[in-house]
Amino acid sequence: xxxxMMIRKARKQLKLSLKDFSEDxxxxxxxxxxxxxxTTLTRQKALMLYKKFIYFSWEKKxxxxxxxxxxxxxxxxxxxLKKAHELCFTLDQSSDKICLEAAKDNIYxxxxxxxxxxxxxxxxxxxxAIEDSYYKQKLNYYYESLDYLKKTINSRxxxxxxxxxxxxxxxxxxxxxxxxxxxxxEELIAITxxxxxxxxxxVYYNISLFYKRxxxxxxxxxxxxxxxxxxSYLSLREHAxxxxxxxxxxxxxxxxxxxxxxxDRLSNDVHDQGLESLxxxxxxxxxxxxxxxxxxxxxxxxxxKICKAESLIENKxxxxxxxxMICSNISHGxxxxxxxxxxxxxxxxxxxNSMSTRNSLVIIDESLDFLIDLDRTVFLFDILHDIxxxxxxxxxxxxxxxxxxxxxxxxxxxxxxxxLKELMEV
Numbered sequence: 001x002x003x004x005m006m007i008r009k010a011r012k013q014l015k016l017s018l019k020d021f022s023e024d025x026x027x028x029x030x031x032x033x034x035x036x037x038x039t040t041l042t043r044q045k046a047l048m049l050y051k052k053f054i055y056f057s058w059e060k061k062x063x064x065x066x067x068x069x070x071x072x073x074x075x076x077x078x079x080x081l082k083k084a085h086e087l088c089f090t091l092d093q094s095s096d097k098i099c100l101e102a103a104k105d106n107i108y109x110x111x112x113x114x115x116x117x118x119x120x121x122x123x124x125x126x127x128x129a130i131e132d133s134y135y136k137q138k139l140n141y142y143y144e145s146l147d148y149l150k151k152t153i154n155s156r157x158x159x160x161x162x163x164x165x166x167x168x169x170x171x172x173x174x175x176x177x178x179x180x181x182x183x184x185x186e187e188l189i190a191i192t193x194x195x196x197x198x199x200x201x202x203v204y205y206n207i208s209l210f211y212k213r214x215x216x217x218x219x220x221x222x223x224x225x226x227x228x229x230x231x232s233y234l235s236l237r238e239h240a241x242x243x244x245x246x247x248x249x250x251x252x253x254x255x256x257x258x259x260x261x262x263x264d265r266l267s268n269d270v271h272d273q274g275l276e277s278l279x280x281x282x283x284x285x286x287x288x289x290x291x292x293x294x295x296x297x298x299x300x301x302x303x304x305k306i307c308k309a310e311s312l313i314e315n316k317x318x319x320x321x322x323x324x325m326i327c328s329n330i331s332h333g334x335x336x337x338x339x340x341x342x343x344x345x346x347x348x349x350x351x352x353n354s355m356s357t358r359n360s361l362v363i364i365d366e367s368l369d370f371l372i373d374l375d376r377t378v379f380l381f382d383i384l385h386d387i388x389x390x391x392x393x394x395x396x397x398x399x400x401x402x403x404x405x406x407x408x409x410x411x412x413x414x415x416x417x418x419x420l421k422e423l424m425e426v
């Protein structure tokens with residue numbers, strides 16, 4: 001098979017048109033003549049084509065039959081990338097750690113010659129197979145790639161910088177390095193502005209969430225405002241989701257009245273538009289903000305919001321992943337109107353459906369005084385015992401130990417329950 005036919009076959013395997021495959025240095029017309037055998041393929045164009053084939057193969061998870069060894073048999077970059085690519089596809093089938101390490105070595109050898117987007121995609125793919133103990137090392141690899149790319153950053157390859165940075169988010173959360181991630185994102189803003197380009201709205205949004213994660217609510221609110229200002233259009237649903245975050249941040253920064261006003265307006269807006277799941281969230285967030293701030297207000301208004309929330313739940317107007325916090329917040333409302341048995345039922349339902357350790361600890365922390373007053377804390381011991389404390393980040397581990405201390409202080413030392421003594425030993 002000649003080169004032109006091979007290229008056409010590989011492109012078809014990837015289900016790409018000539019237009020999809022073309023770019024400034026590899027035009028539609030040039031590709032067409034190469035495939036038809038009317039133009040001789042140069043070594044430079046062959047390497048460009050090979051990189052594009054691999055890029056699309058990782059995106060589409062298809063391994064095309066593309067081989068340019070006749071032209072590139074002595075090209076070190078081609079040989080290294082080809083070997084890494086083949087090893088990673090072998091890893092896909094076998095999860096062989098030896099293959100993983102070999103692929104990684106080839107990727108970084110190739111990167112020393114010329115950084116390419118391919119390395120990001122292969123690293124992203126293979127990094128999923130590395131154990132937890134490698135998270136910090138993986139994050140450092142990404143940061144090295146960012147520093148390398150920054151040396152030659154321009155308006156055409158800045159998307160590579162942003163794409164790589166997005167791969168760091170989960171790793172930074174796992175490694176408790178969110179501040180370092182914020183620094184990288186703020187650096188991206190500076191780079192973008194220096195290139196006279198518009199900062200992508202999602203950059204502001206991500207930084208807002210990162211600051212919220214490390215409980216710097218003032219800066220989180222600042223970047224949320226920048227996000228809103230950078231958008232040309234917002235659907236009602238997007239607008240509502242932003243308002244929920246905004247209300248949370250306003251409450252955390254001491255602007256409870258503004259937070260409650262925001263939620264009241266939001267509940268009216270989404271009710272009129274039939275967005276029931278968001279209407280439910282506006283009610284339960286209101287209950288939570290009033291409860292945690294000890295700003296107990298109109299009892300009839302609180303009861304009204306609970307009734308509306310329960311009606312929406314009964315009709316299944318909620319997202320499963322938020323059901324735990326919804327139940328927890330309704331329990332807060334019930335505590336405020338002194339319906340304690342029902343509040344306890346909702347609290348247990350929240351913990352039974354908890355989506356994460358973080359949620360469980362937040363739910364317990366916010367409701368612990370209520371449970372201590374009722375002398376109903378025993379059921380918490382099993383939940384707390386199952387939590388792997390050594391895997392928690394600093395914020396959550398502090399919350400966990402504070403809960404244990406508060407539980408201890410609620411009992412006389414000689415009357416500590418057996419399960420609580422076990423938690424003390426852990």
